[in-house]
Amino acid sequence: MSKLPALAHRMAAVQPFHVMSLLARARELEAAGQDIVHMEIGEPDFDTPAPIIQAGINALQQGLTHYTPALGLLELRRAIASFYECRYGVIISSDQVVVTPGSSGALQLLMNVLINPGDEVLMADPGYPCNRNFVRLIGGEPVSVPVSSDTAYQLNVEHLQRYWTPATKVVLVVSPSNPTGTLISKQSMREMAEFVKQRNGVLLVDEIYHGLIYEDAVSTAVGLGDHVFVINSFSKYFGMTGWRLGWLVAPKAYVEAIDRVAQNIFLAASTPAQYAALAAFQSDSIEIIESRRQEFQRRRDFLVPALRALGFDIPRVPEGAFYLYVDCSAICSDSDLFCARLLEEAGVAVTPGKDFGLNRPAEHMRFAYTASLERLEEGVRRIAQFIGK
Amino acid sequence: MSKLPALAHRMAAVQPFHVMSLLARARELEAAGQDIVHMEIGEPDFDTPAPIIQAGINALQQGLTHYTPALGLLELRRAIASFYECRYGVIISSDQVVVTPGSSGALQLLMNVLINPGDEVLMADPGYPCNRNFVRLIGGEPVSVPVSSDTAYQLNVEHLQRYWTPATKVVLVVSPSNPTGTLISKQSMREMAEFVKQRNGVLLVDEIYHGLIYEDAVSTAVGLGDHVFVINSFSKYFGMTGWRLGWLVAPKAYVEAIDRVAQNIFLAASTPAQYAALAAFQSDSIEIIESRRQEFQRRRDFLVPALRALGFDIPRVPEGAFYLYVDCSAICSDSDLFCARLLEEAGVAVTPGKDFGLNRPAEHMRFAYTASLERLEEGVRRIAQFIGK
Numbered sequence: 001m002s003k004l005p006a007l008a009h010r011m012a013a014v015q016p017f018h019v020m021s022l023l024a025r026a027r028e029l030e031a032a033g034q035d036i037v038h039m040e041i042g043e044p045d046f047d048t049p050a051p052i053i054q055a056g057i058n059a060l061q062q063g064l065t066h067y068t069p070a071l072g073l074l075e076l077r078r079a080i081a082s083f084y085e086c087r088y089g090v091i092i093s094s095d096q097v098v099v100t101p102g103s104s105g106a107l108q109l110l111m112n113v114l115i116n117p118g119d120e121v122l123m124a125d126p127g128y129p130c131n132r133n134f135v136r137l138i139g140g141e142p143v144s145v146p147v148s149s150d151t152a153y154q155l156n157v158e159h160l161q162r163y164w165t166p167a168t169k170v171v172l173v174v175s176p177s178n179p180t181g182t183l184i185s186k187q188s189m190r191e192m193a194e195f196v197k198q199r200n201g202v203l204l205v206d207e208i209y210h211g212l213i214y215e216d217a218v219s220t221a222v223g224l225g226d227h228v229f230v231i232n233s234f235s236k237y238f239g240m241t242g243w244r245l246g247w248l249v250a251p252k253a254y255v256e257a258i259d260r261v262a263q264n265i266f267l268a269a270s271t272p273a274q275y276a277a278l279a280a281f282q283s284d285s286i287e288i289i290e291s292r293r294q295e296f297q298r299r300r301d302f303l304v305p306a307l308r309a310l311g312f313d314i315p316r317v318p319e320g321a322f323y324l325y326v327d328c329s330a331i332c333s334d335s336d337l338f339c340a341r342l343l344e345e346a347g348v349a350v351t352p353g354k355d356f357g358l359n360r361p362a363e364h365m366r367f368a369y370t371a372s373l374e375r376l377e378e379g380v381r382r383i384a385q386f387i388g389k
Numbered sequence: 390m391s392k393l394p395a396l397a398h399r400m401a402a403v404q405p406f407h408v409m410s411l412l413a414r415a416r417e418l419e420a421a422g423q424d425i426v427h428m429e430i431g432e433p434d435f436d437t438p439a440p441i442i443q444a445g446i447n448a449l450q451q452g453l454t455h456y457t458p459a460l461g462l463l464e465l466r467r468a469i470a471s472f473y474e475c476r477y478g479v480i481i482s483s484d485q486v487v488v489t490p491g492s493s494g495a496l497q498l499l500m501n502v503l504i505n506p507g508d509e510v511l512m513a514d515p516g517y518p519c520n521r522n523f524v525r526l527i528g529g530e531p532v533s534v535p536v537s538s539d540t541a542y543q544l545n546v547e548h549l550q551r552y553w554t555p556a557t558k559v560v561l562v563v564s565p566s567n568p569t570g571t572l573i574s575k576q577s578m579r580e581m582a583e584f585v586k587q588r589n590g591v592l593l594v595d596e597i598y599h600g601l602i603y604e605d606a607v608s609t610a611v612g613l614g615d616h617v618f619v620i621n622s623f624s625k626y627f628g629m630t631g632w633r634l635g636w637l638v639a640p641k642a643y644v645e646a647i648d649r650v651a652q653n654i655f656l657a658a659s660t661p662a663q664y665a666a667l668a669a670f671q672s673d674s675i676e677i678i679e680s681r682r683q684e685f686q687r688r689r690d691f692l693v694p695a696l697r698a699l700g701f702d703i704p705r706v707p708e709g710a711f712y713l714y715v716d717c718s719a720i721c722s723d724s725d726l727f728c729a730r731l732l733e734e735a736g737v738a739v740t741p742g743k744d745f746g747l748n749r750p751a752e753h754m755r756f757a758y759t760a761s762l763e764r765l766e767e768g769v770r771r772i773a774q775f776i777g778k
Binding site: 007009011017020048053057065068101104114116119139200226239240241251261266269271 | 398455522628643654
């Protein structure tokens with residue numbers, strides 16, 4: 001009697017996202033006629049801006065449906081390089097820019113090029129769950145460093161000093177962070193870049209929520225030297241989630257190896273998406289995107305005090321992304337159970353802390369403000385009623 | 390003095406495609422005003438059929454730019470399942486269908502789910518070079534099995550008996566094959582499926598050139614049991630290369646694990662591409678696609694005798710894809726050198742055997758008939774003149 005072929009061992013360590021089953025249950029309840037306020041979804045509620053859509057349509061009408069080079073359309077690589085100069089005053093060569101199928105594609109390329117089996121990758125806990133899994137899938141060891149509001153839920157050079165071992169190869173940081181929305185300061189980023197340089201390591205900076213920042217002028221980690229790799233995406237700030245398009249900026253010496261991996265595992269990123277993205281940097285697109293950013297800010301500025309008033313602890317107002325990571329220990333002892341009940345009994349979907357790591361997950365929840373202000377207000381009303389406030 | 394961080398060891402085994410530098414040189418010559426006949430490109434010269442383009446435009450106009458589920462749009466998974474019933478008479482559940490970013494994405498998912506470091510994967514040499522690299526990137530061991538025209542350049546159960554070891558986990562076959570265009574018979578596919586089943590192994594069948602077949606009614610490996618995984622693509626037959634959209638059909642027991650990997654490494658395939666692909670199975674699209682298939686057949690039927698007349702050996706006429714893998718040993722002793730000179734001196738680009746493995750590459754070349762009949766005729770004229778025929 002033949003047995004089914006076994007799954008590869010790495011699969012044992014790869015968890016599904018719990019928010020997916022929560023979302024599926026929310027959809028079921030909606031299909032049964034119930035109204036659900038969605039504060040769990042990590043995707044802007046806005047469609048892609050019209051000028052980008054139009055550029056995509058134009059490309060399709062012109063039959064631009066063939067493969068591009070593996071590193072991406074030269075025009076788009078140049079446009080991305082210019083964007084760093086215009087927005088951040090950082091000058092890079094378009095040779096350093098690689099266009100990828102989403103920032104997921106960028107992470108895959110860098111894991112393949114940089115990580116040997118057994119190499120350790122330091123990352124903050126709480127953090128985006130895919131990042132741990134990317135490292136595991138390639139045979140590396142994700143090392144979760146517990147962080148708290150004391151360091152804005154971010155790694156800093158003291159963490160690196162404490163957790164770096166001879167097996168460490170990469171420090172992976174995310175700014176603005178998912179799930180916390182917090183930033184790494186320019187000073188701290190420079191210190192970490194210098195730290196990894198001294199150890200021949202890599203600082204990998206995920207800036208996919210860059211642009212969605214509601215405070216001061218911001219800096220990028222691009223330009224911090226030959227040990228720093230930066231990934232970014234057209235998904236969140238530019239509103240192009242479903243198109244699956246991102247990019248990375250690498251030190252020149254690595255681009256040839258990245259090209260070899262990209263040729264093999266992708267061939268190239270989506271051609272219509274690349275032509276559409278050429279319009280993302282136009283002033284009419286940026287105007288739309290910036291007005292959306294202001295709308296996200298209004299939502300954040302409503303939601304932070306509203307949740308605090310209900311007893312959720314938000315030690316500092318996050319500067320970016322569209323997430324609030326709140327301490328709910330004054331309200332419940334088990335965020336997973338609480339989120340499940342909140343969905344079933346109050347019709348509000350929020351992500352429990354367990355999707356983001358092992359650092360006190362039961363005491364935390366992530367609110368996404370990817371719904372309209374009216375819906376967020378309704379959500380807060382329902383939560384208030386549910387907890388008897 | 391700090392050094393640059395080292396590349397991961399796996400990179401040493403990942404070769405670039407030689408055809409890429411050949412193509413780059415051809416583009417240089419063209420930029421300098423020279424006319425080049427392209428017989429090296431593995432991409433149909435036709436744009437995406439108009440009804441598919443229109444469906445993509447409609448999706449964009451409707452703002453369908455958000456993420457889909459990781460396994461793909463339910464409608465598209467159902468349409469793909471129906472396609473197997475209509476075209477092949479094979480009934481599968483849409484639950485078994487996973488939509489992927491190109492067939493490259495499908496291969497990545499299956500490598501992650503099935504292959505442990507050290508697991509051996511049997512594959513034919515000559516073969517598509519990415520397949521070896523996919524296995525290497527995940528830490529597996531590609532085992533190249535030399536094949537010849539005696540078995541239509543395909544693996545059969547005798548090869549499996551000879552090369553299977555306790556470390557073998559997967560047999561990867563490609564039908565129609567790149568670079569040879571040859572098929573695996575229904576009988577041989579069944580024998581190999583039974584062979585791997587007896588050993589709790591996996592038969593992974595790449596059918597991305599399926600549809601582009603110029604002989605008898607064809608069968609698919611879909612439906613051959615719980616040890617068989619099939620990948621396919623909208624790229625070649627449906628003319629959607631640049632959209633990056635493929636699929637796989639897996640035994641039901643594996644779909645949950647595939648979903649977990651897809652959630653992490655892709656999130657999902659491109660949304661506009663998925664909506665566009667819904668139109669691929671419509672009768673107006675199929676009509677266009679079938680007329681292109683007939684055009685490919687006309688090209689093949691011109692090129693095979695024309696190359697034979699020049700002294701290239703094509704032991705049997707390949708039934709599918711858009712490739713001819715020819716033995717050029719009567720004409721040159723080093724196909725790599727010959728292809729380089731053919732490009733420089735005669736303006737004809739053809740891929741040398743070395744891109745496809747280590748099985749007598751110097752004696753072989755791959756001609757792609759992805760150019761018009763007129764251009765193929767011009768190419769043959771130039772080659773004839775170049776070799777003094």
